[in-house]
Amino acid sequence: xxxxxxxxxxxxxxxxxxxxxxxxxxxxxxxxxxxxxxxxxxxxxxxxxxxxxxxxxxxxxxxxxxxxxxxxxxxxxxxxxxxxxxxxxxxxxxxxxxxxxxxxxxx
Numbered sequence: 001x002x003x004x005x006x007x008x009x010x011x012x013x014x015x016x017x018x019x020x021x022x023x024x025x026x027x028x029x030x031x032x033x034x035x036x037x038x039x040x041x042x043x044x045x046x047x048x049x050x051x052x053x054x055x056x057x058x059x060x061x062x063x064x065x066x067x068x069x070x071x072x073x074x075x076x077x078x079x080x081x082x083x084x085x086x087x088x089x090x091x092x093x094x095x096x097x098x099x100x101x102x103x104x105x106x107x
C-alpha cells in the first residue's frame with residue numbers, strides 16, 4: 001500500500017458469502033414470450049420483405065440496365081458542378097454522389 005498512499009482504503013475484516021451459481025446459463029424467457037412465435041414472426045417478415053423486393057425488381061427490370069451503371073472516381077481538382085453539367089450534356093445521369101464530392105460517383 002506504500003505505493004498508493006493517496007488511496008485511503010480501509011481493510012475489511014468480515015466474512016463475505018460468495019454467491020454460488022449453477023452450471024452456467026441461468027437465462028429463461030419471460031413468461032409472456034414464446035420462442036416459436038418470435039421465430040415465426042421473423043420468418044413471415046423476411047418472406048414479406050423478399051416478396052416486396054421481388055415485386056420491385058420486376059417493376060424496374062425493363063427500365064434499368066445494370067450493365068450501364070458505372071463508378072467514376074473524382075479527385076479534389078475537378079469541380080463537381082462543372083463535371084455534373086458535362087455528364088448531363090452526354091445523357092449520363094448521376095445516381096449517387098460521394099461524401100464531400102470526393103471519391104466515387106455512381107452514374
